[in-house]
Amino acid sequence: MTDGPLIVQSDKTLLLEVDHPQSEDARIAIAPFAELERAPEHVHTYRITPLALWNARAAGHDAEQVVDALSRFSRYPVPQPLLIDVVDTMGRFGRLTLVNHPAHGLVMASVDRAVLEEVLRHKKISPMLGARIDDDTVIVHPSERGRLKQLLLKVGWPAEDLAGYVDGEHHPIELREIDWTLRDYQRRAATAFWAGGSGVVVLPCGAGKTLVGAAAMAQAQATTLILVTNTVAGRQWKRELIARTSLTDEEIGEYSGERKEIRPVTIATYQVMTRRTKGEYRHLELFDSRDWGLVVYDEVHLLPAPVFRMTADLQSRRRLGLTATLVREDGREGDVFSLIGPKRYDVPWRDIEAQGWIAPASCTEVRVTLTDSERLTYATAEADEKYRLCSTVATKLPVVQRILDRHPEEPTLVIGAYLDQLEELGAALDAPIVQGSTKVADREALFDAFRRGEQRVLVVSKVANFSVDLPEATVAVQVSGTFGSRQEEAQRLGRLLRPKGDGRQAHFYSVVSRDTLDTEYAAHRQRFLAEQGYSYTIMDADDLLGPAIPEV
Structure with a gap:
């Protein structure tokens, strides 16, 4: 027994003693893979969930690091079944991968044949799949790439999407770092996103998420669709992009209730995208209006359901979600994970x-x-x-x-x-x-x-x-x-x-x-x-x- 600040329980709850001198170090160590449930005065309760573990795995944390953090800060021996479950749960991520086959296009491959056999027999998954190439590989209908990932997550076998992305229509975009420069964490966030190709960057409000988006655009060098919460936010994005990049006013379009401009960089509001005309979401056609190389979702935790549905068809486009918190009040964090991508970069507010x-x-x-x-x-x-x-x-x-x-x-x-x-x-x-x-x-x-x-x-x-x-x-x-x-x-x-x-x-x-x-x-x-x-x-x-x- 040690005098650590953490009590790890077999039901996957973690009790953190707030007043302990090591509590802050422990909180930072468990934050990537545990979700806070209750926070009264002296003891905070966290829970280890599969989605949190898979997000940690996708962000580069392995089971050994999770086990080490739990063991290092735990006051009592960590229950062995919990450690085994952590290892097993994190090990489920990536047993199935989506890749591009040189002859057959999009395929799902497995390093565990039994897992592939299991999902092949799932009545909702099997219609999304085509012919079997060999014992470990099956063709995937390209239009089902997003929905397949959603279902695989729900059945507990989250796929790692390595199928790559189309470059989209080329458009030159450069950062203009004249009287300013990207902060280290902004550069690391953009790099982490680009290395994964799609996913979510979590940064505090005021930490410059727009500049992370601009840095990703400069790397993509392609037409970009930016989705924002409202027109005021969209115009702020436009001002920032004009001030910080080579983009001009004529290159950036506003697609809102007031204007319908489609340009190499187009900024659209969630409201107009989800507006119905005679029962149909007519403006979702904007997703197909150009050969977008990058789609940016500002405040991704607010993404409306119709945009999720359209995003399922955009899996060949690079997708960047920006947010201050991955918490969604509708419980659709799993859809963010599977359709936008896993968390690629996160930094605690207090660190910033x-x-x-x-x-x-x-x-x-x-x-x-x-x-x-x-x-x-x-x-x-x-x-x-x-x-x-x-x-x-x-x-x-x-x-x-x-x-x-x-x-x-x-x-x-x-x-x-x-x-x-x-x-x-x-x-x-x-x-x-x-x-x-x-x-x-x-x-x-x-x-x-x-x-x-x-x-x-x-x-x-x-x-x-x-x-x-x-x-x-x-x-x-x-x-x-x-x-x-x-x-x-x-x-x-x-x-x-x-x-x-x-x-x-x-x-x-x-x-x-x-x-x-x-x-x-x-x-x-x-x-x-x-x-x-x-x-x-x-x-x-x-x-x-x-x-x-x-x-x-």
């Missing part, structure tokens, strides 16, 4: 912070006590109304004002999910509101005023969660959200993490109603903070101007 590339952040939950009237309304509400009621109580308004008073000179975002609440906040704080119905031109004007310091406070809906570059923001106050969404927590914290010129710290507040669903969902969201190594404090609204109570 320590290098000075993102701002340090303090995270605080402020708990408010409902009035008797609010408590009674909440107690008697229907189940599907309870969260909206407790997260939009009027009691939160003066608390938000007091937080803003605490940071009188700081550029501040007040973030919520319910429009009536945002309108009340806008009126109370005398601040403009940015929401879904705000015209793109008006949004950009308000964001520009915020960047210039002419507008200190903005009240924003979830439209500002994604890909909005507001580097000056140093304070964010969230009053309501999408239930317990960890991905939303990542995006909202990320709005603050652009490094500040004077080295100021960022402040992230969550205003939460005590003894309600609001508190439960906040605890779920805070798992994301713990995953990234952030601590947070809890304070009572009545003590807002006093010291906080340490929580994690």
